[in-house]
Amino acid sequence: MAEDCGDDTISTLPNDILLNILDRLHVSDAAKTSILSRRWSQLSAKLPRLIINPVPEDMLSLFGRYVSCAKISDGYLARLNAATFKATKSVLAHRDPGQDTVRLLSTTFYLIGDVPISIGHAVGEAMAVHQIEKAEFTVLTVKGREQCGLVDLVSYGTQFVSLFNECRNAFIGLTRLYLENLRFAESNLVSNIFVTCKLLKYLGLFNCDTHKWITLQIEHAQLSELSLVNCRLDKVELKWLPKLTRTTYKFWMSFKELPLSFGHVPLLEFLELTNVTFTSHKMVTLSTLLPETCVQDLRLGFKCEKVR
Template identity: 45%
Template sequence: MFYLRDDVPVSIGHAVDDAMAAHLVGNVKFSVMTWTYDIIDMVEDDLVTSARNSMLFFDACPSAFGGLTAFDLKNLRFGESYIPNVLNTCKRLKRLCLYNCDSGDCITLPVEHSHLSELSIVHCSLERVMLNWIPQLTRMVFEGWLQFQDPPFIGHAPLLEAVSLTNLSLSYHKKVKLSDFLSGSSIRYLKLRFRSKKIWVQPECPTQCLASVFRLRFLNIVDLLEGYDLT
């Protein structure tokens, strides 16, 4: 874990390059932190500056990123192509975490990777997340989406078994239709967390969504207020 300040990240990246070339390490994780940690302390210029420093680090150390197995990115405003470029370069990546990241404008984020097994997207202003092709993905966390946004589209993710969805739902948020979200998936463990009184799951008759949830084995409902239900 390190901060995006001065030349420290590049020095770390070059050290990782050398260690990997000498076969001294097998798994590498980068947790890239900004100097300001709390979301409420961040301003737009901070997000842009952090993203620029992150891209300089990324461009300066391609070998280190090529061997990366876990990558945490926090408080960044990146260009539309940044995450796809990261996924394309980090061939060995198994875990990716995005926290409070956006592109300034709401964009659709396509995710395609042959080895990624864990994906966490928390408080990111993205129009849509498209899990187009992630054959090794097994676990996903998605927390805090926009009012006009649906949970991620699940394309080719045949091994995806565990999904956690959390949202602070306001009056203008769309409700999630679980039968559509789960349709065709292999999800066995589903966690739904509610951060307000508003239920963001669309009520459905059990028989209507039976075909979509027949693989589901565990449903964990968290912070649902007393007197509220999903029917």
């Protein structure tokens, strides 16, 4: 039949199967199929999931989830970032407004140069004309935690603040946000993230803090998962989080009994607490920490006898 129609075997497959195949490719490879024919061009514009990552899968498998700057040059990362923007803009530009809901738009990029703001604008514009069920930003830094000094943390924090202020339209629609290696000069920046990102279901902060030690009070109607790892905060108060189900808090620096308290968290099921505690740290008393929660999965990782 393929010979009679003059088509290759793959092109004879129905659209839903071809879309399933394209959905399994890296988005840049899927976008390249648009040059094959008008049909393929229309298919690549209908992808239900757009997972845009600057680091190829083979590099991830070779170096791990987070690629150290010791293994990839800044210039190459800048080119990867630019390629991410090009792919993001291309796949979104080919979609017809109001048609074919995007089930997932996940974009990963590095805080380097002006490309992050360009990506933010492209995603914000897409949110204005397309229906997007889930939108995710994974914001990485060129240097990992081990290589980051104070100057690096402040510089990355400043770059992120510029991105956040310039691209509020994109952040308003986010459902997932991961940030790493940032120090904010403004003490209320993290609180502003919760106020702006009203649809946020997941927030992950790794090695993030503010210039001054702060008490972070969190109230959010949609947040279901919170992960704080190696963050320099005086205290975290989970005041009103009606949909929160999972909380991870690792490696805090405060010397209070536990810089974490729970208010209205009726659905909390999973709690992980890990810390390399010192003799100057006070005892963590679980009976006073979790008096009115419904935690079913409690995971503790203390390196000395500082929990009871």
